[in-house]
Amino acid sequence: MTHYSAFTLIRKALGANRGWTRAWRNAEPRAGYDFVIVGGGGHGLATAYYLAKEHGAASVAVIEKGYIGGGNTGRNTTIVRSNYMIDGNTRFYEKSLQLWEEMSGELNFNVMLSQRGQLNTCHSPAQMDAAARRGNIMRMNGIDAELLTREEVRRRVPILDFSDHARFPILGALWQQRAGVARHDAVAWGYARGADRHGVDIIQGCEVKGFLQEQGRIVGVRTTRGDIRAQKVGLAVAGHTSHVARMAGLRLPIETHLLQAFATEPVKPMLHCVVSFGAAHFYVSQDDKGGLVMGSDLDGYNSYGQRGDLPIVEETMADAKALIPLLSRLRVVRQWSGVMDMTMDGSPIISKSPIDGLYIDGGWCYGGFKATPASGWCFAHTLAKDRPHELNERFTLDRFRRGHQLDEKGGGPTPWAH
Amino acid sequence: MLRIACPYCGERDQVEFTYGGDAASGFPALADADLDRWTDAVFIRDNPRGEHRELWQHQHGCRQWLYVVRDTVTHAIQSVVPARDASPAAGADGR
Structure with a gap:
């Protein structure tokens, strides 16, 4: 894979810009993986990237029903910030901003971060x-x-x-x-290229139609391109989290x-x-x-x-x-x-689900774009270690039942009013 | 712009109405102390991609709560009836 630099740019320019290679492979699905991430937006791709890079996962696939970055990653107002107030949110979003600050160098891809205030x-x-x-x-x-x-x-x-x-x-x-x-698209492309470099298969045009279950455990996904088995399945499909989770029989605190x-x-x-x-x-x-x-x-x-x-x-x-x-x-x-995905308290969910083998990253409300790197970082940790990182330990699915909502606005369970 | 056919006032623009959310989940009886049932009623939603039963109040009209069946993909409204005539799941105060 070509390393991007000023030198590469000049060299390719002198060669009439021939010889640029694809930034990532368009992979065909294999029969099975250790980790299957559903959703090829910024969050899913970041999750795959950190799974491979930080946790050494060798067998990871990202499956996307359309093309990568074609959902909410390409539909936001591109703002990044960390001006949150509630414990649980503050440090998470600050971690995210720190990851943004090093992202272009980390990914060798210019995400055009402009810290203009x-x-x-x-x-x-x-x-x-x-x-x-x-x-x-x-x-x-x-x-x-x-x-x-x-x-x-x-x-x-x-x-x-x-x-x-x-x-x-x-x-x-x-x-x-x-x-x-x-630059919102660059975030998806940069993580895709980085994940691909670490061996992640990015499979586009592959929609999840159901889950493979054995003895109450999720062991893979049924897709429009065949069944794909997995040790663990992670959902990063914010906007459609309820829709996909329902295929596994889950109802969520999301509208x-x-x-x-x-x-x-x-x-x-x-x-x-x-x-x-x-x-x-x-x-x-x-x-x-x-x-x-x-x-x-x-x-x-x-x-x-x-x-x-x-x-x-x-x-x-x-x-x-x-x-x-x-x-x-x-x-x-x-x-x-x-x-x-509007949650009942306006804060996200990065959590194991009640079903073994199924993990959820969703409920991003208005805040998904700025959270992209930390979301991937924490979700990868949760998937790899089977427990949350301290930065996402409050973003659990059962916090509503326990009365530990993270309601930054104090709006109560009225998701359309957060 | 949604056009909601209020049974009392006729078809009006959505801006006259206030959204009241999912009408499918009613509250348990007040004497019911079961945590799971209350969690379910307060926080958990079907959030269907398709037909959705929901409440709207005709705030700038007759102020009545209405029970609306609407598609969450096409936004087409199938029916509008007074909430008090709708299924018992809508709850006494329509919320």
Whole structure:
């Protein structure tokens, strides 16, 4: 496999760019593996990568019903951050951000991580207090956070609405400098290439239709390309976790909901960081092509439709204009929608399931993209060692029964409202 | 935009309604102290890919709770009836 470097680039360029090899093999399924990971998104590929690299697993397959990175990995707003507050979430997401920081070097693949910082705007004294509390908790966990005044926010992002007639006057913001954005497809491709290099079979166009069970234990998967046996099966199919788990007879604390995103026509650089709007659920950044990438709330009713509905279009545009008035002059040129595993407490699940041989990584709610590396890292550990890493020991499936929910927002079991 | 045919007010835009979630799981009797049954009712969902029974409240209309059968892939609505006339699983207050 070609090692990517400036030298390789020059050498191949001089050779008229002939001789580039595929970044990963398009593998055919074998009869059996030690580990089968269902779902070839960022999480599944990262899991396979860390299983092979960190735990020496020699026989791993990732099976994907479509093409890799074609699901939610390619449908998000590419934001990475670690501004979480609840024990269990804080260190996990910080680990994830640390893995992001070393990912391009680790994978020898440029994931275009840009730590341009994230601003969470505050619009009331109570929100400033809450931001101070969150920032303090983050700092106590070794995560960077800074509370900014209105003037400091204005100096950083002058295009926000600082006028006298702003509907939601900005009082300040919580700032995380190490947050930012990354190139979403590159994450899938980088982990795929890295996993392939460690001998993982990546099998595309292979949909799971059921599970092979023997004496109450999962011993493989039934797919559109035949049966594949496995010592352990890991699900990394967020959005469809309930759907796939049901084939094994499991019901989960998850509902599937739509989340939309929007991109405007490209313009010159005008927004240098990620901004989250504290008066509504809205977030925006400017991508490398110049388009503004925006997202807001869930559509609000159960759906596997992968297409958004108009009320959220209106809400998102209203939020955008309330925060950055000049956005009203831009045209939205693209809109897309992904289906989210919304858990009952808004936090993910990386856990053994009640069925032997079946492991679940899902329930990523809004937070899946930023969690990609740590999710793979922890899920690989859970699969290999048969017990969680301390970073995911609270993301168990039975926490709901035990009353140990991780409800960052305090919203209760209303998944469409997290 | 979903169009929900309220039995009292007629067909209206979804923005007049508030979503009330899965209607399939009712709560156990209050005197029932079984942890598994309560866990199931509060937290566990079928989350079907296809026909879904769910509650909506016509908040900006008659304020009645409605029992809706809708497909979670096509979004097509099969039926809308008052929640109080729906299956007992919908619960007394429609939640």
